Structure formats: C-alpha cells, structure tokens
Amino acid sequence: MMEQVGIIGAGRVGSALAVAAAAAGWPVVAVASRQHARAEALAARLPGARPATAQEVADLADLVFLTVPDAAIAQVTRVVRWRAGQAVVHTSGAESLAPLAPARAAGALIGGLHPLQTFAGANEADPLRVFAGITCALEADAALLPRLEALVRALGARPVVLPAEARARYHAAAVLASNYVVTLLHLAAALWATFGVDERTALAALLPLTRRAVDNVAACGPAAALTGPIVRGDAATVAKHLVALAEACPAALAPYAALAEATLALAADAGLLSPEQVAAVRAVLAGAPPPARPS
Numbered sequence: 369m370m371e372q373v374g375i376i377g378a379g380r381v382g383s384a385l386a387v388a389a390a391a392a393g394w395p396v397v398a399v400a401s402r403q404h405a406r407a408e409a410l411a412a413r414l415p416g417a418r419p420a421t422a423q424e425v426a427d428l429a430d431l432v433f434l435t436v437p438d439a440a441i442a443q444v445t446r447v448v449r450w451r452a453g454q455a456v457v458h459t460s461g462a463e464s465l466a467p468l469a470p471a472r473a474a475g476a477l478i479g480g481l482h483p484l485q486t487f488a489g490a491n492e493a494d495p496l497r498v499f500a501g502i503t504c505a506l507e508a509d510a511a512l513l514p515r516l517e518a519l520v521r522a523l524g525a526r527p528v529v530l531p532a533e534a535r536a537r538y539h540a541a542a543v544l545a546s547n548y549v550v551t552l553l554h555l556a557a558a559l560w561a562t563f564g565v566d567e568r569t570a571l572a573a574l575l576p577l578t579r580r581a582v583d584n585v586a587a588c589g590p591a592a593a594l595t596g597p598i599v600r601g602d603a604a605t606v607a608k609h610l611v612a613l614a615e616a617c618p619a620a621l622a623p624y625a626a627l628a629e630a631t632l633a634l635a636a637d638a639g640l641l642s643p644e645q646v647a648a649v650r651a652v653l654a655g656a657p658p659p660a661r662p663s
C-alpha cells in the first residue's frame with residue numbers, strides 16, 4: 369500500500385512537494401501550517417487531503433515532511449507526539465538530522481530529503497516539472513532510505529545518498545553553484561553601472577555569456593569550458609583588471625582575486641598553463657606590477 373504522506377509547513381517546498389507527490393500517486397492525507405488559511409489553500413489543491421494541526425498530521429500520516437524553516441525544525445519536532453514506525457523527514461540542505469532527535473526517541477524513523485532546486489512559490493501547471501531530472505540528497509535511517517528513494521524516483525528526480533559528515537560540503541557546493549552565480553552577476557552589472565549602464569541592460573548583455581559558459585561546462589566539463597585571460601596565461605590583463613576594480617568597484621576586487629586563484633588552479637591542474645605562466649599570474653595576484661608584454 370502507498371504511504372500516507374503528511375506535510376507540516378505549507379510554504380514553498382511543502383506546497384511543491386505535496387502537489388508533486390499527489391500527482392505522482394502518493395496520497396497526501398493532511399497538511400498543517402501555523403496559518404490555517406495556508407493549510408486550507410494547499411489542501412484544496414490535493415485530492416483527499418485535509419487541513420489539520422501538526423499533531424493531526426503526525427497522527428494521520430506514515431511519512432511526515434517537516435517543510436518548515438530550518439530554525440523551526442527542532443521546535444516542531446519537540447512539540448509533536450510521534451509514534452514508532454512512522455517516518456519524520458525534513459527538507460533542509462544545511463541541517464543535520466539532530467533536530468529530529470525527539471522523533472527518533474519516540475521510535476520514529478528519521479531522515480532528510482533535500483531537493484537540489486530553487487522553489488520560489490509559483491504554482492506550476494505541471495507540479496512534477498520542478499522535480500524533473502533534479503537531484504534529491506537523502507540521509508536517513510536504513511529502513512527509511514528505500515522509501516525515500518522510491519518517492520524521489522516517483523517525482524522524476526534522482527536520489528543521491530549523503531553521508532552525514534558531508535552535509536556541510538554538499539550544501540556549500542549548492543551555494544557556490546547557485547547563490548554565488550547570482551552574486552557574480554550582480555557584481556558584474558555593478559561594474560557596468562560605473563560606466564553608466566543600468567542593471568537591466570547590463571544583465572541583458574551579460575546573461576548570454578553566462579548561459580553559454582554554463583552550457584559549455586555541461587557539454588565538455590569545466591577545464592575545457594574555461595576561456596579568458598587566466599587560461600591564456602595573460603598576467604598583464606589580470607593586473608589591469610585588479611587596478612580597475614580597486615578604483616571603480618572595490619566590492620568586486622576580493623571576489624575577483626579569489627576566483628582568479630581558483631581559476632588558475634583549475635587551468636594549471638588541467639595542464640593548460642606552463643609553470644612560467646602560472647608564476648606570472650600568481651605574481652600579479654600577489655600584488656606584483658604587471659609584466660611587460662613581449663614585444
């Protein structure tokens with residue numbers, strides 16, 4: 369028999385997960401949120417689900433998702449009475465399973481299911497679209513793991529099992545791949561602002577570059593996708609950038625320099641630069657004057 373799913377926290381992830389699970393044939397039986405209207409609105413989108421209190425969700429469901437903010441997971445787990453055999457799962461990328469300890473003490477199985485995706489709260493026409501082809505990181509008691517893997521596959525996503533000690537690294541990788549790309553585009557547009565171009569126009573110019581770079585990484589991997597002054601060993605151009613950023617946009621200088629170091633390591637490790645080129649770029653990053661261009 370299909371597991372009866374319950375949702376506590378009718379926010380962005382709770383809503384997306386509930387409607388997708390229901391669309392995939394997993395019955396969502398009850399939904400709770402502190403604001404009852406929120407639970408009602410979500411339950412209305414789910415056949416057979418009813419708005420409920422958190423305790424009622426725990427009483428009705430075999431598989432309960434705590435889709436509340438990270439900081440609320442421990443508090444919600446503490447106040448609800450859990451029972452042996454049911455499963456209690458959070459969806460945080462950063463949190464360990466420690467906040468779920470009271471549920472484990474009551475005999476429940478505990479786990480984490482982190483969808484590696486951004487949920488902004490929009491209601492998609494196809495609820496499974498947002499999960500299609502994404503990865504969901506799982507950490508769970510051994511008896512719960514196959515149940516979560518089955519749900520992830522039913523959603524059209526890929527499960528990856530996360531060792532507990534790797535969680536911070538896993539989450540940092542997600543931040544690098546997503547949040548910091550956003551920050552880099554913000555800084556790049558801020559540079560255009562210094563020569564009088566508004567952000568919208570700057571992003572329209574810069575985004576095709578970003579998209580192509582991302583496509584190139586997908587097609588041939590990071591080393592082969594690298595372009596620009598560092599992979600050419602062009603220390604003089606890197607030096608000019610450092611001077612320009614220090615003058616016009618100091619907020620971009622440290623991120624530029626840190627990423628230049630990382631880019632240099634990538635190019636050097638891939639054998640794309642001679643030791644002399646590596647040394648020349650490293651010297652300008654350390655503050656040396658730019659090398660004279662060969663005449």
Ligand SMILES: NC(=O)c1ccc[n+]([C@@H]2O[C@H](COP(=O)([O-])OP(=O)(O)OC[C@H]3O[C@@H](n4cnc5c(N)ncnc54)[C@H](OP(=O)(O)O)[C@@H]3O)[C@@H](O)[C@H]2O)c1
Nearest residue numbers: 377378379380381401402403435436438440459460486487
């Ligand atoms: N958004 C994303 O892109 C994303 C991606 C992957 C994972 N996650 C993770 O998914 C979890 C939920 O994130 P979210 O973005 O969906 O958050 P969210 O949109 O803020 O939704 C959280 C919901 O939990 C409810 N809530 C808050 N405090 C509560 C409490 N003490 N007791 C019961 N319900 C409470 C809130 O509704 P009421 O005010 O009605 O209670 C709110 O709608 C977090 O662990 C987050 O790290 C988020």
